[in-house]
Amino acid sequence: MKKNTISNRLYWKLSLTFLIILILVGLAYVSITAYFSNKYFEEITQLLNAKVANHLIDEKFQNQSPFLEDGSVNKPLFGDIMHEMMAVNQSIEVYLLDKQGTILYSVVLTHDKPEAPQKHVDLGPVKKFIQNDGKIFILGDNPRNENDPKIFSAAYFEYEGHEGYIYIVLEGKQFDTVMSNLSGSYFMKLGAGSMVLTLLFALIAGIIAIWYLTANLRNVIETVIRFKEGDTKARIENAERTDLAELATTFNQMADTINDNMEKLKTHDKLRQELVSNVSHDLRTPLAIIHGYTETLLIKDKELSDKDRVQYLNNINGSTEKLTKLVGQLFEYSKLEAKQIEPHKEPFLISELAMDLFYKYQILAKDRSIELNIEMEEGLPLVFADIALVERVIQNLMDNALKFTPEGG
Numbered sequence: 227m228k229k230n231t232i233s234n235r236l237y238w239k240l241s242l243t244f245l246i247i248l249i250l251v252g253l254a255y256v257s258i259t260a261y262f263s264n265k266y267f268e269e270i271t272q273l274l275n276a277k278v279a280n281h282l283i284d285e286k287f288q289n290q291s292p293f294l295e296d297g298s299v300n301k302p303l304f305g306d307i308m309h310e311m312m313a314v315n316q317s318i319e320v321y322l323l324d325k326q327g328t329i330l331y332s333v334v335l336t337h338d339k340p341e342a343p344q345k346h347v348d349l350g351p352v353k354k355f356i357q358n359d360g361k362i363f364i365l366g367d368n369p370r371n372e373n374d375p376k377i378f379s380a381a382y383f384e385y386e387g388h389e390g391y392i393y394i395v396l397e398g399k400q401f402d403t404v405m406s407n408l409s410g411s412y413f414m415k416l417g418a419g420s421m422v423l424t425l426l427f428a429l430i431a432g433i434i435a436i437w438y439l440t441a442n443l444r445n446v447i448e449t450v451i452r453f454k455e456g457d458t459k460a461r462i463e464n465a466e467r468t469d470l471a472e473l474a475t476t477f478n479q480m481a482d483t484i485n486d487n488m489e490k491l492k493t494h495d496k497l498r499q500e501l502v503s504n505v506s507h508d509l510r511t512p513l514a515i516i517h518g519y520t521e522t523l524l525i526k527d528k529e530l531s532d533k534d535r536v537q538y539l540n541n542i543n544g545s546t547e548k549l550t551k552l553v554g555q556l557f558e559y560s561k562l563e564a565k566q567i568e569p570h571k572e573p574f575l576i577s578e579l580a581m582d583l584f585y586k587y588q589i590l591a592k593d594r595s596i597e598l599n600i601e602m603e604e605g606l607p608l609v610f611a612d613i614a615l616v617e618r619v620i621q622n623l624m625d626n627a628l629k630f631t632p633e634g635g
Contacts, residue, residue, distance in 0.1 A: 244432045269363040271396055272377040276360025279381035279392040293388050299331040308333040319395040323347055329369055345369050347393055352380045458485055508552055512545035569612035576609045577602050587624050595633045
């Protein structure tokens with residue numbers, strides 16, 4: 227149950243993440259599509275209306291002058307021009323510019339405030355448009371909104387000593403109003419159509435793909451849970467061939483290491499139990515001797531001769547020495563187990579150490595009529611180790627050998 231909960235949680239997290247990514251990608255797709263569609267529409271509109279300004283000059287300036295006799299702008303003429311053009315296309319805005327780009331007149335602007343600063347149109351895009359005969363896509367200034375450049379048509383004129391430009395914004399304020407009203411529904415139609423269907427298909431395909439791709443991960447999770455619950459033999463099969471080869475092989479190696487350590491701990495614990503049992507047995511003998519001789523001394527103190535008393539005390543003393551030695555060995559073992567003893571390694575001849583111990587134990591062996599021999603090859607190399615610890619190891623072996631070898635052996 228827990229395994230399924232973990233797997234399902236991971237599966238649905240991945241699916242939810244994938245869905246969010248799809249939605250973000252879909253929104254980005256709709257936005258980018260709308261942006262480039264708008265640019266495409268603007269380019270077509272500009273190319274189709276590139277000669278509008280030229281046609282206006284050719285048709286309107288032949289019979290009527292754009293300027294009155296006093297040099298002022300012929301406002302009625304431009305009013306008629308604007309109304310005629312707006313009757314065909316309400317998004318068009320017509321501006322009369324002088325040769326510096328200053329706006330002399332436009333129906334869509336207010337000119338009844340002499341104190342208001344004059345507006346200008348950057349002539350860079352205008353001249354570039356005229357030089358390329360209107361066959362390029364280029365944006366120009368929008369006199370009604372400086373931060374919103376627009377597509378335009380422009381033409382140069384020279385009439386009765388007056389020079390300037392006819393500048394026509396092809397997507398004026400009216401176009402912006404209509405565009406803003408329709409953009410929401412356009413996005414809804416585009417999103418509700420292609421994006422929703424695409425997202426639905428991609429989501430189904432993504433869920434299936436995630437289920438397939440996470441199969442190996444679910445297998446790893448299942449194996450880890452089995453191992454945690456006590457199945458120490460649980461391993462990921464064909465770990466090197468899975469999609470998560472590094473994770474799978476690492477887990478298998480970790481599981482093997484844990485099992486090895488557990489076996490070592492079991493062996494170590496078994497040895498410790500045996501040691502405690504042996505030491506307990508060894509401790510019992512000198513304690514019994516001490517107790518027996520002490521009790522005898524207390525009970526028969528007046529009946530014992532001086533020689534017997536000395537013998538009893540020597541026996542007690544020997545047992546205490548043996549007891550001290552056993553306790554010291556236990557103490558050293560505990561320090562070794564806690565890694566509180568650090569070996570002091572140095573090079574020495576193992577043959578010399580063996581000979582020293584041989585002569586030491588030969589006396590003890592003779593007392594028990596035990597034959598003690600030593601065999602060593604000549605020219606043994608130096609040993610790099612802690613000489614004291616090595617000596618203790620050999621002494622323990624010799625003590626056990628003498629202890630369990632019968633007399634005459």
